[in-house]
Amino acid sequence: MLILSSKENWQKSLSELITDPAVLFEKLALDPAFLKEAYTASALFPLRVTSSFVQRMKKADINDPLLLQVLPLGIEKEKAAGFSPDPLLEKNVNPVSGLLHKYPGRVLVTLTGACAVHCRYCFRRHFSYAQNNPGRSGRENIFSYIQANETITEVILSGGDPLSVPDKLLEKFIKQLSSIKHIKTLRIHTRLPIVLPERITDALVTLLGELKVKVVIVLHANHAQEINDDVKSAINKLRHADITLLNQSVLLRNINDNVQILADLSHALFDAGVIPYYLHLLDKVQGAHHFDIPILRAKELHQQLRNTLPGYLVPRLVQEEAGELSKTLIL
DSSP, X not given: OOOOOHHHHHHHHHHTOBOOHHHHHHHHTOXXXXXXXXXXXXXXXXXXBOXXXXXXXXXXXXXXXXXXXXXXXXXXXXXXXXXXXXXXXXXXXXXXXXXXXXXXXXXXXXXXXXXXXXXXXXXXXXXXXXXXXXXXXXXXXXXXXXXXXXXXXXXXXXXXXXXXXXXXXXXXXXXXXXXSTTOOEEEEEOSHHHHOGGGOOHHHHHHHHTOSSEEEEEEOOOSGGGOOHHHHHXXXXXXXXXXXXXXXXXXXXXXXXXXXXXXXXXXXXXXXXXXXXXXXXXXXXXTOGGGOOOHHHHHHHHHHHHHHSOGGGOOEEEEOOTTOSSOEEOO
């Protein structure tokens, strides 16, 4: 019997994502009445989810909070006022293919358009990854842009999910980045430790732990149900490599718009060794209006959370606004 290495395991899992709504419905024993609209919505933004994440969902429950994050629904076809394909106007801050320069002192690199899971509220669900897939020559342009601007001290790897790329490509890219003298911090925004925890291999942890720059990993979990033993084990590996671990969540209708659910998430994160960092208002991307929470309700929930938890467990409630030089703190 062939025994796969951990590296081969995560790549095999990534190649076997659930992309057919019928398969998802069968695995979770969901009501087939919703299947037709799932196919319709999936044609607009494809279904994409790991088996690991699906295993944490409750069977026969169309309202499971993890399922709702990935389930294509017919309501996504409806147009809503104030919602657009590019709510953050990222096309205006895209000076080099694969690089966004929104804020002073830091740039964001879309290393890949690939994700292990397609969150239905993703603000880049309409993003032109085809035009922002840098490739080898494009990556050199990115390095040249960063090298020429000494005010840039932090590089954020995003996407897509930067940890979905093979180790060799990732290693080459981040080692070249860390060789630029004015780069002090590498920040990686990733959902993979949550939805595909086997991606956190010993080889990856060693690579990140040996970098000369400070490494910060920002995870993305929205509900305590997402954090199982495998996720905790992956997080523990990263912690032992002296990597700073933060989490950002999105406030989502019918998923985590409840003070107890938010408090449970903060406790689960902290117990796993992750600091709750940001709680985002929904970016108003076309197709995701059914997740939106009115700002007054968001403020109310956040106040309840402050009344419930110690300060270090309360994520900052923020909103990202196109053209602003930082995220907007919601008070």
